[in-house]
Amino acid sequence: MRALHVITGLGVGGAEQQLRLLLRHMPVPCDVVTLTNPGAVAAGLRADGVRVVHLGMGGNRDLSAVGRLVRLIRDGRYDLVHTHLYRACVYGRIAARLAGVRATVATEHSLGRDEIEGRPLTRGVRALYLGTERLGSATVAVSPTVAGRLRDWGVPADRIRLVPNGIDADRFRFEPERRAAVRAALGLPDGVFVVGGVGRLVPGKRFDVLVRAVAALPGARLLLAGDGPEAGRLRALAGRLGAANRIRFLGECGDGRGPVPGVPELLSAVDAFVSVSREESFGLAAVEALAAGLPVLHGACPAIDDLPTAHAPGATRITGCPDELTALLRRRIHAPSCDRLPPPRAVGHYDIRRSSTRLMDVYAYALDTVPPNRRALP
Numbered sequence: 001m002r003a004l005h006v007i008t009g010l011g012v013g014g015a016e017q018q019l020r021l022l023l024r025h026m027p028v029p030c031d032v033v034t035l036t037n038p039g040a041v042a043a044g045l046r047a048d049g050v051r052v053v054h055l056g057m058g059g060n061r062d063l064s065a066v067g068r069l070v071r072l073i074r075d076g077r078y079d080l081v082h083t084h085l086y087r088a089c090v091y092g093r094i095a096a097r098l099a100g101v102r103a104t105v106a107t108e109h110s111l112g113r114d115e116i117e118g119r120p121l122t123r124g125v126r127a128l129y130l131g132t133e134r135l136g137s138a139t140v141a142v143s144p145t146v147a148g149r150l151r152d153w154g155v156p157a158d159r160i161r162l163v164p165n166g167i168d169a170d171r172f173r174f175e176p177e178r179r180a181a182v183r184a185a186l187g188l189p190d191g192v193f194v195v196g197g198v199g200r201l202v203p204g205k206r207f208d209v210l211v212r213a214v215a216a217l218p219g220a221r222l223l224l225a226g227d228g229p230e231a232g233r234l235r236a237l238a239g240r241l242g243a244a245n246r247i248r249f250l251g252e253c254g255d256g257r258g259p260v261p262g263v264p265e266l267l268s269a270v271d272a273f274v275s276v277s278r279e280e281s282f283g284l285a286a287v288e289a290l291a292a293g294l295p296v297l298h299g300a301c302p303a304i305d306d307l308p309t310a311h312a313p314g315a316t317r318i319t320g321c322p323d324e325l326t327a328l329l330r331r332r333i334h335a336p337s338c339d340r341l342p343p344p345r346a347v348g349h350y351d352i353r354r355s356s357t358r359l360m361d362v363y364a365y366a367l368d369t370v371p372p373n374r375r376a377l378p
Contacts, residue, residue: 001028001080001363002028002030002031002076002077002079003029003079003081003363004033004081005032005082006082006083006092007032007033007035007084008035008036008084008085008086008087009034009035009036009038009085010045011037011039011041012227012252014109014110014284015109016039018165019045019084020045022352022355023048023050024352025352026360027360028360028363031051031076033052033053033069034052034053035055035057040252053072055068055072057091066091066095069091069092069095069099070099073099073101074099074100078101081101081104081105082106083096083106083107085109086110086117086119089132090129090132092104094135096135103363103366103367104366105137105138105139105362107139107140107163108139108142108146108150110281111153112279113279115204129153130154130155133155133159137365137366138159138160138161138362138366139155140362141163142163142165143162143303144302145306146281147160161358161362161365163355163358163359163362164349164350164358165287165350166351166354167291167350168352169351171264172264172267172292173292174268174292174340175268182268183269185261186261188221192219193220193333194223194270195220195222195270195271195329196225196269196270196274196294197210197222198225198226198266198273199225199285201224201228202228202229202230203230204277204279205230205277206276206278206299207234208237209322210224210276210325211224211241212237212322213274213325213329214246214247215241215243216326217329219246222248223250223270224247225261226250226252227251227252235249250266263285263288264292267288267292267294272297272329273286273292273295273296273297274325275296275297275298276299276318276325277298277299277301278320280301280303281302282301282302286303286315287304287346287350290314290341291347293314293339293340293341294340294341296312296314297318297325297329298315299320307345307349311344311349312345313344314344316328
């Protein structure tokens with residue numbers, strides 16, 4: 001079997017990074033097409049030996065991209081097309097049907113209650129999504145929360161398959177030597193209390209709450225990894241609160257080999273991890289922090305909320321009030337020092353190898369249930 005993955009873009013983001021990790025564990029040959037922005041993740045995929053093609057789509061109304069994608073799919077003689085993110089799901093499903101591909105699977109990474117990938121859930125957005133969803137064989141939800149949203153949105157329950165996001169826990173295992181090296185590289189004294197945050201700097205992540213909480217704790221530091229439209233506002237806020245010298249904006253995480261630390265390196269250097277998101281489809285960074293043995297303070301996080309409490313004893317649900325967060329972090333500062341927590345059951349539940357196996361089951365279902373004589377549309 002040959003599979004083609006179609007994604008809207010390959011800049012640094014949760015869905016993009018998840019695709020790269022997943023392809024490292026897929027037992028079938030896969031190529032990738034990005035409609036736009038062949039960014040850092042495209043370079044990483046190519047370094048992994050994956051063929052990546054940039055379609056050069058000019059915008060949402062660049063209908064010529066459909067024809068180019070149809071030709072690419074036909075030339076590659078793919079058995080299955082797997083789409084990721086809204087624009088790729090819409091255009092990729094249409095192109096796959098026109099190309100006569102036997103089966104099409106889509107993964108829904110970013111469906112919220114009121115928006116999808118930052119765009120409002122208007123009647124038009126919903127109609128286009130649901131209309132093209134019928135062209136596929138199955139829609140994958142990355143969490144039970146997303147599966148419920150898909151059902152509420154109008155996707156038939158029998159077309160939804162659950163394949164949670166996954167992590168490679170070994171990459172996040174705590175190593176004291178790595179912690180010391182990263183702290184030294186970032187100029188962090190051994191004894192200072194450091195809070196970590198990871199994600200796109202957008203309003204829904206509510207990083208302003210985290211900045212305010214750390215600013216209210218003299219001596220505490222914050223390492224914030226990510227980039228986005230809120231970066232300037234958050235820097236200005238840190239300055240107004242007199243904490244600019246204690247709050248460090250790292251930008252997009254690297255691969256751990258350059259001057260910018262990767263997520264595993266960042267998590268080794270901090271003492272607590274905070275996610276104050278208003279809404280999430282999964283919450284991958286929180287699971288990675290649990291794998292690193294960190295206490296996790298989190299707002300909306302289906303990856304944790306959808307499991308029994310005993311699966312993540314190091315995680316604490318918060319409301320997102322700055323005063324509440326400040327108080328909880330202050331207790332961490334004054335708590336007796338101790339070794340990192342052992343990775344909880346939640347980490348094993350989200351092992352990337354398990355996700356790969358479940359996705360292969362979806363592929364088998366899609367190929368077995370689609371009529372083998374399906375022809376391209378006229």
